[in-house]
């Protein structure tokens with residue numbers, strides 16, 4: 166009997182192993198949590214979140230911490246909106262280590278703030294959001310107004326085997342500014358501390374990222390200005406302007422940020438600079454990381470064609486707005502500058518993304534309102550509301566942002582709506598603040614159903 170069982174095991178085990186195609190499939194891990202009601206947080210409290218927008222292969226502890234099960238390179242984004250006239254002061258932590266801070270306050274108004282980090286995690290590492298230890302606060306939320314979110318996604322598992330298409334290991338960095346910076350000559354922002362630098366492609370002495378391999382890359386940058394000062398930052402690809410962020414709040418610190426997905430050739434450089442002709446005053450401290458720049462390789466391409474060879478589908482888009490737009494032209498935001506559209510799933514004329522393959526996708530969106538005006542922007546999956554951004558800054562331009570990962574089946578649409586409230590977006594040829602980006606994280610085929 167015992168011998169028969171051993172023979173059976175010997176036969177069965179290799180079959181199980183062979184059913185995983187080497188070099189192609191990694192266990193997907195992706196989540197977006199949201200808050201659908203006002204939430205009061207006491208000092209140091211971990212945000213529990215009351216809504217799971219998407220949860221695929223993600224493990225959470227009782228307190229609401231994401232607990233890593235698959236070691237690898239992860240991307241995280243988080244956003245918050247205060248209740249009226251409250252301050253927002255949150256921190257993203259990896260175990261006991263600070264990885265990003267946000268602060269928001271607008272007199273007698275709601276304030277939006279957000280940040281991002283690329284992190285390498287080992288099994289058991291925890292990533293969570295908490296209230297700053299010195300401050301009680303109240304976040305705003307309703308069932309159809311989800312501004313406060315936490316999104317995480319596995320980009321590259323440590324044990325993925327490489328093949329001809331996916332021939333390069335993980336590349337990802339997170340730079341943070343731990344000092345104050347005052348820049349009036351349009352020079353580069355130096356995010357002086359690299360909390361992640363897989364592939365060693367980010368130089369914390371110059372603030373420049375140099376692509377070690379051709380492919381599609383994701384970038385996020387966020388900043389906080391000093392009180393009553395401007396933060397006007399621009400991201401450059403080989404010295405060419407791509408996108409910007411702008412923040413200025415009367416009598417307070419101003420948060421702003423942006424994201425973009427770009428196709429880079431080996432040796433291409435990306436950096437963030439202050440807008441020439443402006444006095445940019447950025448806030449930074451050894452235990453306050455508001456001003457950050459992070460990026461990661463999404464999927465290497467052989468020739469940048471995005472045709473998706475082997476098992477690796479390449480779908481990624483990133484678009485921006487180069488003119489003023491308002492809700493009378495809505496309901497959807499029609500972006501007019503394309504940074505990337507691998508797989509051609511984004512329709513520039515309708516502002517709609519239509520998934521050509523089923524899978525797990527990540528989306529990031531940012532907006533800047535016209536002076537003194539409001540922006541209400543909502544992310545939809547088919548006709549289902551996902552989450553929103555809101556921005557308004559009295560006497561200035563108000564920035565706002567949000568993100569989500571979504572599980573889509575082929576044919577599903579994702580778009581941004583501005584139809585429900587008066588919205589006035591600001592944009593120009595060299596002033597691209599409002600952007601929409603998305604990319605495929607993991608295809609889901611019938612032979613590889615997602616479990617858990």
Ligand SMILES: *[C@@H]1O[C@H](CO)[C@@H](O)[C@H](O)[C@H]1NC(C)=O
Nearest residue numbers: 343344345391448449450451
């Ligand atoms: C940055 O400026 C703030 C406000 O002036 C100050 O409290 C903080 O200590 C400064 N940070 C550093 C690293 O000097």
